[in-house]
Amino acid sequence: MPFGKSALPFDRRAFLKAGGLGLGSIVLSGTRAFAQENTEPVANPTLPDRETHEALPWHHATTLLGDAKYPEDFERFDYVNPDAPIGGTVRQGSLGSFDSFNAVIPRGEAAAGLGLLYETLFMRALDEADTSAMYGLLATAIKYPDDFSWVSLKLNPKAKWHDGEPVKVSDVIWSFNKLKELNPQYRFYYANVVEATESAPGEVSFLFNERGNRELPHIVSEILVLPQHWWEGEDSSGKKRDITATTLERPLGSGPYRVGAFSAGQSVTYERVEDYWGKDLPVNVGSNNFQKIRYEYFRDQVAMIQALKAGKLDFRQENSATTWNTAYTENLFPARRKGYVDLKIVPDKASGVMQAFVPNLRRKKFQDPRVRRAISYCFDFETLNRTIFYGMYLRPDSFFSGTELASTGLPQGMELEILEKYREELPEAVFTDVFTNPIGGSNGAMRKNLRIALDLFKEAGYELRNRKMVNAQTGEPFEFEVLYATESSARIITPLQQSLKRLGVDVSLRLMEPNAYLERVRNFDYDMITMAWGQSLSPGNEQRNYWGSASKDIPGSRNYAGIADPAIDGLIDEIIFSETREHLVAATRALDRALLHHHYVIPQIYYPFERLVVWKQIKGPDPLPEFSVGFPTVWWQDEETAKAIAAGLKELPAPPEEQPEDG
Template sequence: MTSDSETQQAIIGRGAASALPGTRRAVLKAGAALLLAGTGLFPARPVQAGAGRSHGLSFFGDLKYPADFPHFDYVVPDAPKGGTIVLQTSSWLYNQNPITFNTLNNYVLQGDGALGMGMTFTTLMAGALDEPDSLYPALAREIEVSEDARTYRFFLRPEATFHDGSPITATDVVFSVETLRRDGHPNIAMELGLVAEIAAEDPHTVRAVLAETASKSVALTLAAGVPIFSATWWQGRDFRGALSTPPLGSGAYKVRDFSFGRSISFDRVTGWWGADLPAFRGAYNFDVVRYDYYRDRVASFEAFKKGDLTFREEFTSRIWARDYDFPALNEGKVKRDEVPDGTPAGGQGWYFNMRRPKFSDPRVREALAMVFDFEWANKTIMFGSYQRSHSFFENSPLKAVGTPGPEELAILERFRGRIPDAAFGEAFVPAASDGTGRDRRPVLQAANELLVAAGCRREGRRMLLPSGEPFTIEFLDDDNSFEAHHNAFIRGLELLGVTATYRVVDAAQYNSRKRDFDYDMLVGRFSTPLYPDGFIRQFFGSASAAQPGSYNLAGVADPAVDELLTLIVEATTRDDFTHATRALDRVLRAMHVWVPQWYKATNWFAWWDVYGRPPVKPPYGRAVLETWWLDRPKAEALGRGL
């Protein structure tokens, strides 16, 4: 994943599906509602989806919407259709690259995938943006779950078709699952590998059986994370190869045109079979969705000011604080808003590549992390816009705080002697400075002592590793807009005697090096669902540490962590899940696998004032493509032919 701003964007889509077919909310956009539901702070939901036949699927079985719901609450069901929206992306997944693309297949490891391709496919079920783990009918009109929650039957809509008019059948669903788990991107292939059996019982019935080791989250991935491909169209084609022809889809949009590395546009499909389904009513309102690519955020901001881009999510505090002062905004042609965001902020930071010997000692990692002066950087570089991240589950009830409660302690005791002793005390919190940059001597002295204890030694102004080699660090990036933040860290490291450099490479080289774990440190951000999801093993599991292209950026490979992950994935109650996740948070923070950065609980939106939007934004997503529409009177008043 690249870093082109202060708020690092999501590296993988997880959790309940987005309203957009074939996509997942980028790294679960879910807030505390799921956990609060069991505390009396959130009203109980009367609809249940457990064993048997149902209109919905949920990890814990509680659904907000009944079988006869007309539409999701957060949409305007009769929103007008038409017009164009031109934007960049705020999240990406699998092989997608936010600054370039060279293939129309973003479900494989190879190449740089195009943004928006998920809109061209349908999925079996679709998620709501006001629930964190619930799915509702899409291609599948109903679902049947066995008593042991291992066997799932999906009953397909006979009226559903691909864009060429050919019917979508159970054979296409089976083909899609089998293709992805054999040839797909490792991060989806690994999870679908836990589907023990997938079969077409008849043209409109699919049976899937989960492996005994699979959690119910695999069913959510199967239902909402698998794009349905045409088996006929792919016959004779290499799924793993580069793709320059748009594949046959079945979603609300289809590819209109594209220019590799520059832009890709999608047309809304007239007469789409899913348009009037409750999960899609009021959605897909733009006739054309276009993604434009820019080498950096500065160039894209200039394009936005000129109106080449019509919507922008801002990620840089300097620009938000100082540069939104241009004629179109001052004349009211451009609007901007700071929108509250209740979703988990996740874990953004500089990740150590612990596969490299120089980062193998936790004392070394702790020492290096101490050097970063967040308070100075936030005040000087980021206009005080952010809060310091402490947790891998920031801004969520999964964050460990203070000393372990009795339930967390009972879990941690199972691993005593195998996890850092610090995990049993106060959850690790980075030391705060006074923001002046003048109080660093005690911190640097303490960091130096840790390095010496780990076998490093000082030679003049240089810090040497235990091997006698100079201690050097290369920070890898593919965009230099994050340079000031790196330089603030680098200056501190230099005072410690560590020679650090900031290297910016092209997107292809960056993705290749990241896939092959060929880096010292880089910035990453992820967030995990507020329900037990096996995908968390992709971030911290031993199996993913050596898997090319995985999201285990730090290379965490620890048996105790693996066992904690199993407790999380196998949790059957919210309480068990919460306590196990907090225990994991304590252990990871005590291991010092990263240098935590920052987060904020709002989104910064700016747009040309030609759009309408619902009065209330749903809590678990940006919901722009899902719910906004073109306001023609506004567009005509601005003289914009959108």
């Protein structure tokens, strides 16, 4: 299950951030072995009789595997500061623009931060990503049977919308139905959830069409709950609201913040709700401390960084090694020289990340794995890392880099047993070869790599004619286009372009405005892009969205490569239906190994830390939550420091204009 900061299982703004680096569930046929032995479809899902239902105990928490850390009477999460002061404004930057406050539909550009308005039935603890532990928010308790064929949740009778109306079971049911009806991503994600029903007063139940999928209760516990009465009502002009359309009317929520001042496409401010119903819940103690949270929009990273250095933004997670090493030096950042800003590097333990060039297998030219492998031999990571990235990066050799889920060496034990079930459909190299990336870093190494790449192209049916790589049978040139959304991203794409040119392959680069780029990617209208997948420590149904056959042609899915392979589908189900942590780890390593040896992507760079630029009036817990930075939820503003910095800024010169370079 995705472990993110948003209440939305598919956060479009986070997606855009990933694209700017260069920047779910359905029953699948053909799955076998473990999945078939431990699961079965449910023809007519129903709840048990009431006596059987009531005999099952209610729980204050739920995990995927293992035990919850916090007992039923816990007062707060360990990582929060219960004495954090309330007040102040924190300002963040966002790339692109927005034109809607509708968080449901895929049309339009939803404003950053909308998750601050809404709540889910249960919420995750930021120090239990390894078990995916969740605790009650809109709901107080959860129960489900041993076969996970349904789940019931008790709503908190104190939960209310910002207009004072109670949050009802009917809101949950209506929200679930609208999410599935109006958004193909949610429809895919909730495909195994066939019905939501009021099983008792104040109690909502969800019925599933398969048994054995322990993640389904978690998935519905994170449904975004919307106010039915508001969306079916009228606006101030008497016009009936339409949840199928974009809107800039301030929406009603139940969460700790509401929409305040905004300028469409430019900025939006969220204001703390003083009478927020859930402020004293154990899951909220020490959280939601800023009086206002403001998002400023920028067309490019350069302008955003200049605003940060001028004191107009307070916090940034810096994804670029080059910018980190060049743009924030004391001579270019007077406020840092004065001691007003901290640069922090903190471990990223929550996920394994694969950032890669992603060829679109929906294009015939990329369907031969030898072609994809040939392209990988043309990427000189070592030279880029040395000359541009200050040696800060590793090259990922796993889709779960830096975690226990990453495959290593040759398969053995339980992992090998799982892979053997799919041997006939997997590349033989899965069993015989350790996956390694080509190594460059010198002229000699790259000459050798390009010779190997040329041989791979020839094996795939291509040849050089007049210094052009062409299909040996048709004479059609092998050429493609790479889309990207920020100018600086060309720094990582251009070297690949130049290497391929030496093989007679023409690669064109197209820089696009961020919103247009996002739309092209959403509809799989590209030859190649750069993309990153962040993986949780408890992977599950989201793997179907990333690699599953059923997601290949669903607009907005994260199956960017266009993978449709029955063995991959089977390995995904091995993960989803794992009954022990040991099996989950083994199955994930097996999937990782299969993805790598299919050469679906060309790995780029990997960095197992978070780089933070933080103005010193913004404070966070020490230590931070084990598996998250937790910003802005568990951070706060120190008023005295804010006043001192505001006074000092008046005496500082403006930061010099600087062109940061991404990487």
